[in-house]
């Protein structure tokens with residue numbers, strides 16, 4: 001059975017992977033997450049997840065065993081063809097919430113895995129319908145501190161859940177790591193819970 005490294009600083013990803021029963025070590029990847037000019041959302045999210053897996057693979061090389069696998073992921077929110085990452089400040093967050101309010105957006109999470117022999121990446125999506133938000137809802141939510149480290153500025157698994165009317169697709173992909181697809185991908189790399 002192969003060893004697993006999770007290339008992520010996200011506490012949600014570590015929690016989901018632990019919940020699934022995997023044992024792993026965490027090594028954080030620090031990469032530039034800015035989109036390329038005119039980059040399509042699906043391309044961006046796949047590229048970022050793969051870059052995180054590659055970066056940690058490279059930095060871990062000296063200590064890595066031949067059957068080690070590195071898993072990484074990236075999550076973005078796409079509203080009206082606009083890609084939303086993490087809000088940089090309150091004005092940025094307000095812009096995001098106004099885009100999401102009263103409409104349906106898509107959350108895309110890419111997972112990427114690599115070992116010494118191969119690499120693979122895949123996108124998993126979910127459509128999320130938001131209720132209409134008031135300016136007060138937006139301001140109060142920002143004050144909780146929750147939006148800052150989350151794509152699209154909300155966490156469905158926490159207070160942000162109160163804005164979500166409906167979900168079509170993978171719930172765990174919204175939280176940051178699609179469980180079904182992650183299990184299947186890790187199997188291909190010889191990693192089992």
Ligand SMILES: Cc1cn([C@H]2C[C@H](O)[C@@H](COP(=O)(O)OP(=O)(O)OP(=O)(O)O)O2)c(=O)[nH]c1=O
Nearest residue numbers: 008009010074075150151154155156174175176
């Ligand atoms: C939409 C949404 C996103 N998120 C989180 C998942 C991700 O942690 C984060 C998106 O940022 P990412 O850049 O994908 O990940 P990260 O910086 O947190 O961690 P790393 O790059 O080291 O793996 O948003 C939620 O927790 N709940 C939600 O409902």
